[in-house]
Amino acid sequence: xxxxxxxxxxxxxxxxxxxxxxxxxxxxxxxxxxxxxxxxxxxxxxxxxxxxxxxxxxxxxxxxxxxxxxxxxxxxxxxxxxxxxxxxxxx
Numbered sequence: 694x695x696x697x698x699x700x701x702x703x704x705x706x707x708x709x710x711x712x713x714x715x716x717x718x719x720x721x722x723x724x725x726x727x728x729x730x731x732x733x734x735x736x737x738x739x740x741x742x743x744x745x746x747x748x749x750x751x752x753x754x755x756x757x758x759x760x761x762x763x764x765x766x767x768x769x770x771x772x773x774x775x776x777x778x779x780x781x782x783x784x
Contacts, residue, residue: 701726703758705765707737711772713779717742720775722752722768724761732756735764737778748784 708720718739727734735752755761768774 703733703761705761705769707765707768708770708772708775710742711739711775711779713739713776714784716745718748718779722761722765724755730754733758733761735761737768737775739779739782739784748779748782750778750782 703724705722705724706719707722708718711718711720718741721738721740722735723738724733724735731754733755735755737750737752739748739750741747752764755764
């Protein structure tokens with residue numbers, strides 16, 4: 694599911710429910726244009742479905758919208774890769 698706040702902000706749902714570290718999270722990829730960044734700054738955000746703090750994993754910048762879409766396709770539903778990111782981000 695792609696949500697859009699403006700032309701400079703995009704959100705893509707990667708997983709509705711992902712169990713990591715004993716908790717359940719919704720996982721979104723957020724891509725945004727930022728000052729001083731070429732292309733799109735990308736972050737994977739793990740949102741707890743109950744109490745707890747969100748966990749963020751920064752990704753390399755994407756030069757174009759097509760590169761953002763490719764990353765979404767690569768990560769969407771890829772639970773093993775998402776869990777790896779979660780652990781690397783300190784979750």
